[in-house]
Structure formats: C-alpha cells, structure tokens
Amino acid sequence: MNKPTEEQIKEFWEWCGWHIRREASYSSFFGSNLITTYYVSPDGVSEESFPPIDLNNLFKYAWEVAVTYLMGHLTHDRISAIRYLFDKWLEQYIKDGLRDFESALFWALWELRAQETNP
Numbered sequence: 001m002n003k004p005t006e007e008q009i010k011e012f013w014e015w016c017g018w019h020i021r022r023e024a025s026y027s028s029f030f031g032s033n034l035i036t037t038y039y040v041s042p043d044g045v046s047e048e049s050f051p052p053i054d055l056n057n058l059f060k061y062a063w064e065v066a067v068t069y070l071m072g073h074l075t076h077d078r079i080s081a082i083r084y085l086f087d088k089w090l091e092q093y094i095k096d097g098l099r100d101f102e103s104a105l106f107w108a109l110w111e112l113r114a115q116e117t118n119p
Contacts, residue, residue, distance in 0.1 A: 004053070004106065012106070013050045015113045016061040017042030053106050062109050069116055088112070 004012065010020075021038045038046040042061065051057040063085070070081035085108065092111075093104035 003103075004110070008110065009050060009053070012053075012110060012113060013039075013061070015117070016065050018050060018061070021046070054102050055105065058102065058105050058109065066109055066112050069112065073116075085109075085112075 019040050021040050023036050023038070024033045025036065026033055039048065039050050040046050041051075051061070066085055067078060067081045070084055071078060074084060075081050088108040088111065089105050092108045093101065096104050096107075
C-alpha cells in the first residue's frame with residue numbers, strides 16, 4: 001500500500017481531533033512578525049508536528065473516534081464496532097501483502113474516515 005500524502009495525513013489527524021494553530025509574534029531581532037505553527041492534540045497539548053503514524057498513535061487518537069462513529073452509524077454496540085474495525089484492518093493487511101500493521105490500520109481507518117466525510 002502506498003504511503004499517505006501530507007494532505008492525507010493532515011486530514012486524518014484533523015478527523016481524529018487534532019488542529020493547527022498559528023500565532024504571530026513580533027521579533028525585534030528580525031524587525032517583523034514571525035508566525036509560529038503548533039499542532040494541538042485532542043487533549044490540548046501543543047506539538048511541533050502531527051504525530052507519526054504508528055500503532056501507538058493510531059490506537060491513542062484514531063481508534064476511539066472510529067469506534068464511536070461506527071456505534072452511531074453501523075452498529076449500536078461497542079463489540080460489533082471493534083470486530084468490524086479488526087476485520088477491516090485484517091482485510092487491509094492481507095491486501096498489502098502481509099507487510100505492515102501500521103499502514104494496514106491507517107488505510108482501514110482512512111476508508112472509514114472517507115465514508116464519514118462522503119456518505
């Protein structure tokens with residue numbers, strides 16, 4: 001499976017509750033305004049960039065968003081939503097030639113995000 005583009009990464013993390021904040025401040029050294037960009041997590045912590053796409057961050061930020069979405073749109077119970085996500089993850093993993101757990105989970109969640117944003 002292909003690596004996600006920067007735009008896909010941005011859209012994905014925004015779907016997970018991250019947002020970008022820019023602040024302007026005047027620099028007397030440079031004699032002009034400087035723009036500082038922060039990436040703010042769903043719990044309000046500012047970072048220098050979006051988190052890397054790895055299993056830890058996918059489960060920390062995206063998994064619960066996906067389960068909640070599925071419980072409201074596909075199934076009404078948590079166990080069915082989790083089973084559905086694991087099935088989609090396994091499907092992607094097999095489609096990718098059994099190479100990469102992180103990519104498989106990312107693309108399974110990406111497809112779900114696409115369903116939500118383009119019903």
